[in-house]
Structure formats: C-alpha cells, structure tokens
Amino acid sequence: MTDLTQLTLTQLRDALRRGEVSSTAVTQATLDRIVEIDNDVKSYITLMDEPALAQAAAADQRLANGDDAPLLGVPIAVKDIICTAGTPTTAGSKILEEFVPPYNAFVVDQLEAAGAVILGKTNTDEFAMGSSTENSAFFTTRNPWDLSRVPGGSSGGSAAAVAANLAYGALGTDTGGSVRQPAALCGVVGLRPTYGRISRWGVVAFASTLDQVGTFGRTVADCAALFAAVAGYDRRDSTSLNLPVPNVAEALTGDIAGLRVGVPAEFFIEGLDAEVETAVRQAIAQLEALGAEIKPISLPHTRYALPAYYLIAPAEASSNLGRYDGVVYGPRVEGVDMIDTVKQTRSLFGSEVKRRIMLGTYALSAGYYDAYYGRALKVRTLIKRDFEAAFGEVDLIAASTSPTTAFKIGERTADPLSMYLADIFTLSLNLSASCGLSVPCGFDSQGLPIGLQLIGNTLQETTILNAAYAYEQATDWHQKRPLIVDS
Numbered sequence: 001m002t003d004l005t006q007l008t009l010t011q012l013r014d015a016l017r018r019g020e021v022s023s024t025a026v027t028q029a030t031l032d033r034i035v036e037i038d039n040d041v042k043s044y045i046t047l048m049d050e051p052a053l054a055q056a057a058a059a060d061q062r063l064a065n066g067d068d069a070p071l072l073g074v075p076i077a078v079k080d081i082i083c084t085a086g087t088p089t090t091a092g093s094k095i096l097e098e099f100v101p102p103y104n105a106f107v108v109d110q111l112e113a114a115g116a117v118i119l120g121k122t123n124t125d126e127f128a129m130g131s132s133t134e135n136s137a138f139f140t141t142r143n144p145w146d147l148s149r150v151p152g153g154s155s156g157g158s159a160a161a162v163a164a165n166l167a168y169g170a171l172g173t174d175t176g177g178s179v180r181q182p183a184a185l186c187g188v189v190g191l192r193p194t195y196g197r198i199s200r201w202g203v204v205a206f207a208s209t210l211d212q213v214g215t216f217g218r219t220v221a222d223c224a225a226l227f228a229a230v231a232g233y234d235r236r237d238s239t240s241l242n243l244p245v246p247n248v249a250e251a252l253t254g255d256i257a258g259l260r261v262g263v264p265a266e267f268f269i270e271g272l273d274a275e276v277e278t279a280v281r282q283a284i285a286q287l288e289a290l291g292a293e294i295k296p297i298s299l300p301h302t303r304y305a306l307p308a309y310y311l312i313a314p315a316e317a318s319s320n321l322g323r324y325d326g327v328v329y330g331p332r333v334e335g336v337d338m339i340d341t342v343k344q345t346r347s348l349f350g351s352e353v354k355r356r357i358m359l360g361t362y363a364l365s366a367g368y369y370d371a372y373y374g375r376a377l378k379v380r381t382l383i384k385r386d387f388e389a390a391f392g393e394v395d396l397i398a399a400s401t402s403p404t405t406a407f408k409i410g411e412r413t414a415d416p417l418s419m420y421l422a423d424i425f426t427l428s429l430n431l432s433a434s435c436g437l438s439v440p441c442g443f444d445s446q447g448l449p450i451g452l453q454l455i456g457n458t459l460q461e462t463t464i465l466n467a468a469y470a471y472e473q474a475t476d477w478h479q480k481r482p483l484i485v486d487s
Ligand code: GLN
Pocket: 128, 129, 130, 131, 153, 154, 173, 174, 175, 176, 177, 178, 179, 206, 313, 423
C-alpha cells in the first residue's frame, strides 16, 4: 500500500482489523502529511501528536487481542470548540486561548471508548460564529481544492482536514449550517443530526437551542460510522435524547425505491448560483432514476429563516457569552476599576462576536423583546410547522446545501450580511427539529465542489444517510480528491 492516508475511514478500520496495517503506521503517516501540507491548508490549531501516537500504540495492542471497538486505531480530528482534557480548547477565541479543560466532552469520551486516535483540534470561526473560518482569532483555514478560497465554516478546519486526507473523519458543530456548509465547500460528507441526538456536554456553547455536534467523512459510510460512535444519551446534557442509537451499518442498503423526495420551491431562488442549481437538479434526477418519487413542495415561512436565526442565535449567544466577565470565568485583564476590567477583558472578543452580543442584547432588552426576539420565536414555530406539514407528504427534502461554491478569502469579510447568506439553505433545519446532511454532487467550472443537502424528519438520520449512500454509490464525485493530496 503506497499512501495510507488515501484510505477511507471504513477501509482503514477493516484493514486494521485484518492486521494489514497498524494504527501506529497510519497515525504516523497522517501526522507526516500534516507536517507536509498543513502549513498550506492550516486546518489544525493544536496537534496532539504525542498522545495520538500513545493512543495508536494502545490501539495496536487491543487489535492484536482481537478487540473490535468500532473505531479502534482510526485517527480522527476534533473541532476546537469541543473540550479535550489536558489539551487547549480555544473555540477560535483569544478569550479561551489559555483554556485547558480538566475534562473531556461527552463526544471525546465516546471517541476514546470507540478506540479512536485523536489527532488534534481543528480551526473554527470564533465561538462557531461564521461561515468561512475567517473569524478565527488565530488564522484562516484554506480550501484544499483552491488555497485562495475559504473552506466554509464554522467547522472549516474539520472539513478541510478530511478533504485533504489529514484525518479519516472529524467532529464539528452545526448551529446554523456549520457542518453541512463546509462539507459542501470542501467536497466531503457532513451530517447534522437531530437536536438532542448527541450530548453537548463539554461543547462550548454558542446558541443553546440550536447547537448540535455533527460528523464529517470522505464517504457516507465514514460519516455514518463516526455518527454512530459518538451519538448517545448523557444525563449531563438535559437536552440529550434518551433513545437507542440507530444501527447505521444495517440502514445503508442503497435501496431507495419508493422514497418520497420533496423539492422546496423556496430553496431554488435568486442568489442560487446557476452551476450549483444545475448540479443539484441533476442529483435529484439521479435519485429519481434510483427509484425515488420526486414531489414539488413548499416551505413558505423558510424565507424568514435568516432574519429569525439572526435574532435567536445572537440572543442566545449574548446570554451564553455573559460568563466571560473576567471575574468568575475566563481570563481577566486588569483595569482601573471593575467596569474597566470587564471592558478590557471583553475586548478580547473579535468583532463578529461583539456584533452578535450587541445584536442579541438589543433583541432581548426591555421594550424590544416582543418586537424582535418574541417575534422571531413565532416565526420559528411557523417554520417548524412548515416542516411538519412537508414531512406528512415526503420522506426527505432535497436542495442545495450552499447557494455558491467556495468564495475567495477576504471576499465577504467587510459585509456581514453577504457572509450570513452563505447559510440561507441550512439554517431552517436548525430552527425546526429535523436533521440534514451534505453529500458531494459535482463541481463547478472552476473545479470547486458542490453539495446536495438532504433534510430528514426528526430522528430520521438513517433515511437521509441511506439516500445519500444510494446516490454516492451511483456517482463517483466522492472519489475525486483535491490536487493537494497528490502533491
Ligand atoms: N454561519 C452561521 C453563523 O454564523 C452558522 C454557524 C454555525 O452553525 N455554528 O451563525
């Protein structure tokens, strides 16, 4: 075998079990690749090379004893908003630059229990607020398909690492699209499970009624295997659902005959790039060729999803981020008096985070609460009802993940609204109670990846994963890799 980093997660898992490769060899090969090309891609904030090699050696021992833990020996990357005991967890922010968590997030414990090797922490927009990683306080990650472009965000480091073969899978978080949108822009698979499916214990909070952990893989089976390994109930997160984790391996049959697929008119609108639309429509036609029944549907209130989201998410963020006050939590920048100390400490926040705190505080303030936050909650209910009605008629909804392919670094930083529009098709799902994924469905004329978004009803992850799997088996988009991996 020439390049171990080219294997998919599932291929690697099987090769490890058969004893054809060792976890130490693949972990070292991946770390070597990171040293070789991550100066260009910049997907990792912190590399955990020593602990990773120790985990790999332990995994090799367990493999030799016939242990078959689901991810035994497989190197995985973790978004730097997810706590790792003993390793810095910055959330892409100066305010958490020195934060070394004393405990693991639930999902990190799950990864360890599944036998995974944790390679390091990936770049993110500060507190996951953004769509490009340009809001990271440290540096911008670049798209492996074109280094002058963004990888998407906020989980852009995770998506880029998986696309560039710098991890076999990765964890991200998706509050308004931060797993699906970077997956689309980097040509990988990204799943945002149903709210509550995965415990968020130990995940730095952004907007608590919207945040959810999600998974990235180079194939649908990889993304699904990682989801199955980290999903689960945990009493420390009161929103975590006490339900059995679906058996994804059994669900991926590739049979979608008779599956009813809804195509919402509101997701094919002005602003949707023509090449993206063509690829997405061809993908929907492919689902039909595989036996699905295509139905036009309407989600009339989703046109208000963007303004509703940009009231609800900042409102929740302003409340969650109140804890970084320089007094009881986080670093303290000493000022001349108490007010000055709080001011100086909070000036460690970047400009997008400050913008959200101000917008959110305003939306929640006395006299404006009903007009802004209260009204946004009503819109949220209407959007939820739209999805409920749609799922009375169809099994899943298909649309584009992102209105465009990857944009140039710097192109949207001066205009927050144009950045917010990057998530116009992803955030409706977060406001409702559904799940969704992005699967590669083609390239534009510049060779940039396009993602097909499949949205499922509450807890229907296996339905969308199987449809994506069927589509993937019938196409070869997922086999194309960015040039940088062969460099
Ligand atoms: N881009 C959206 C925002 O900035 C979504 C972010 C996310 O899902 N974490 O809020």
